[in-house]
Amino acid sequence: MTQLKSEIVAVGTELLLGQIANTNAQWISQQLALHGLDVYYHTVVGDNLHRVQEQFVQSAKRSDVIIVTGGLGPTDDDLTREAFQNISNLKMVEHKESMNKIESYFEKQKRRMTPNNKKQARVFAGANVIENKVGMAPGMIVSYQKKTWIFLPGVPKEMKSMITNDVLPFFRQLTGESKVIKSTMLKFIGIGEATLEHELSTLIQQQTNPTIAPLAQEQGVAIRLTAKADTMDEAATLIEKTQSRIFDKVGTYFYGFDDQSLETKVFDLLREKRMTIAAAESLTGGMFTDRLIVNEGASSVCTGGIVCYDTKVKENVLKIAPETIYQRGTVSEECAVEMAVNVKNLLASNIGISFTGVAGPDPIEGNPPGTVYIAISDSQNGHHVEKFIFQGNRQTVRSKTVQKGYELLLKHLK
Template sequence: MNAEIIAVGTELLMGQIANTNGQFLSQELARLGVNVYFQTVVGDNESRMRQSLELARSRADLIICTGGLGPTQDDLTKDVLAAYLGRGLIMHEPSLRYMTEFFESRGVVMVDSNKRQAHMLEGSDPLPNDTGLAVGIALTQDGTHYMLLPGPPKEMKPMFLNYGVQWLRGVMKDEVPLVSRMLKFAGIGESLLEDRLLDLIRGQTDPTIAPYAKEGEVAVRLTTRAASEREGLAAIAPVEAEIRRRVGEFIFAERDVPLETIVLELLKTSGRTLAVAESCSGGQLSDMLTAIPGSSQTFLGGVVCYSNALKNKLIGVPLDVLEGEGAPGAVSAQAAGLLAEGVRDRTGADFGLSITGVAGPDPSEGKPVGLVFVGLAERGKAAETFELKLSGNRETIKLRASKSALTKLWQRLKTV
């Protein structure tokens, strides 16, 4: 079965919100064995929405629309689909009752426009909304399946998972689901990784091998079709084993998680703690770590010591290292090492990790943009420092510096 996802909303076209629904639905449909070959974004315009439906119908067996199910006059998705299929709109009484009780319980008057959210196409199946008011619908006409879901992800995701998937299973015939294995890499760039695996990628049949890269991360997804996850993983195993033979030292995870998750897990397993001192990264490393639930068990905290005065006052880096004629400067291996040792000692952590460098856009201390030093200090050991020469704009350099620091710590933790 081939699917097309149509995201409805002028706010999407204007860039006011990101279309995360498309990513979620594509991932879930792949698990069901449904191919997503096209995604479309269309504004709240009746004629253009109809054109999108016509085009999707010419190339997809399943059309899923998200958005445009609300109470306002620009929420047109049900109206447009009803007119396109020649079906009337009827009231879904259970949704209307729930909506009425919802407003009454809050002492708020329900205006008539809200009733639009309980409309459904004649002959369609309702998809209950457990986290909102607008009912979703699903139906089949002339061999094409249609599903309308709300736009807000907090409503769309549970509706699809709890009710949409069940409906799809009922109409799918002999679809073999996809089984995937994600390998995440650190300490190796996208180009080098591809070079090590190039013959496998070029000669791939089944399973398929797809490299992915985004700022600071590289991954390879192995995918096959199989009746069960166990059968699929068995088919993937020989290719994975060959990849591990070639570049296994760089694999930090076999699931789609960021490096910071694995670092925190290794710290917890080993009973160690971490503190960080950041200069040019401006707190980004701390933010990445604290974004992971449970990080407080191993991450003690961080210091953003941007100025030389704070590097000296808070961490204890001598001023004669940071400034003055002949001084190494704040952007130096010496400063990175002292920052790592200082934050480790002042917090009582087992590991101190530091970042200092030039994020740009202008040089600093006569040193070029992209020059960064990372310091790693383990309890009872002198700090080890690493020089990085990074490219990109200011934000990219900050991110790459943070990911590089995590990579150095991960490599150390693997040996603990």
């Protein structure tokens, strides 16, 4: 199989301004990966003739296939054709079928066609013209100096139609073989990226197919396994073998695949064990409960929660003993335990979890910002409490607290 380096260039100032996201490049990469084609670069360039030309020159030096989206419309800032013509000196001609389609559209709409719309029907002489089945401007596949250029509209539905119906079949002919790439994400919690990589160093050094790529994530760390094979079944088998070797070394930290979140895993375990949970939240202010109840069927595992930010709420609603508050403080191991036990009993759940601490910026009861206590009370196994010191601003401390709560719950349920 011919191994091609592919690149995706998106043309459009609106992408650089952040007015719209570059979802085209993401989608194209996903489709190419499923067909065994490697994408090495994603590039965005604004609607400036000189900069587009510069980018095309750079892309041609490093890639075999350059897929360009956008800049094929009728307006003055649609400059993709002009930029490529300037670097290639290829002749442009009017594509009769596309021109007929554009004229027919305006006739049916009973609108006068402005002259600049003719620009959309201009193609490079000798190009493999791709019909736009859902829009006006055609796409093109152009071979120039042993590089393949694919020009597509930036409108997602037009681009997707061309990729599916024309570009992917073209790639299969170009490579002479249809390979597939399958990727799987393995997610871990309770182990740092450096430690994970150290534990798997031998496997990583010996990797060939599948490849092993450790990644830091908001919720713990992950490993992306990517296998290339003739069929999806063969790729899946390759991944499963390497996955098994990884689990032998760090399986105790594993919690999910691909898009599975930590809270979804906890939710699934609670439902599997037919257990319910209630939360008493001081500094987290309901964040823990919110992340749990976004799951469909949450009423089967979550009886409720109490946001007990004020001391009086802890006393009057959550029934924390006054002597605990005034002798030990609201930010203490003792208060955290009572919060977990009481919310479990008050809301009739199997498990109670509590969060109390100092989000900042000021100390509370002599405790510095970032001081956090998390307690878990279980009807069958008693209670457990841990103290943490988290770094960061107020919101960061609160987010880290919720994540740590889910991590502790995962260990508890497993």
